[in-house]
Amino acid sequence: MPRIVKVRVFLPVGVCGCSQTDFIARTYQAVRKHPDIVDYGEDSAGSEAAKRAGVTYRGILIGRRLLQGNPTSDQIEEAILAEANRTED
Numbered sequence: 278m279p280r281i282v283k284v285r286v287f288l289p290v291g292v293c294g295c296s297q298t299d300f301i302a303r304t305y306q307a308v309r310k311h312p313d314i315v316d317y318g319e320d321s322a323g324s325e326a327a328k329r330a331g332v333t334y335r336g337i338l339i340g341r342r343l344l345q346g347n348p349t350s351d352q353i354e355e356a357i358l359a360e361a362n363r364t365e366d
Contacts, residue, residue, distance in 0.1 A: 279314045279361035285338040286319045287327040297335070300347065304337060307353035314361045 322332050330338045336345040340360030
C-alpha cells in the first residue's frame with residue numbers, strides 16, 4: 278500500500294498572485310490525480326518550515342524531495358509517486 282505523501286507548497290509573500298497562477302495550476306494538476314495518497318498544504322516561503330526545507334523563493338516539498346523553480350506537473354506527479362512507493366524510512 279502506498280504511503281501518504283506530504284506535499285507542501287511554499288509561496289513568496291508580497292508577490293502578485295497572478296504571477297503564481299501557473300505554478301499553482303501545475304501543482305493542483307498533479308496533486309488532484311492522487312487525493313488518496315496526498316496530504317496537501319501551503320505556507321509562506323519565509324516560514325520556518327520553508328527555511329528548514331531549503332526553499333529560496335518558492336518550492337514544493339514532496340515528502341523528502343524539494344522541487345524549486347518551475348517544475349512541470351509531470352515532475353511533481355513523478356515525485357509524489359516516487360515518495361509514495363519509497364520503501365526506506
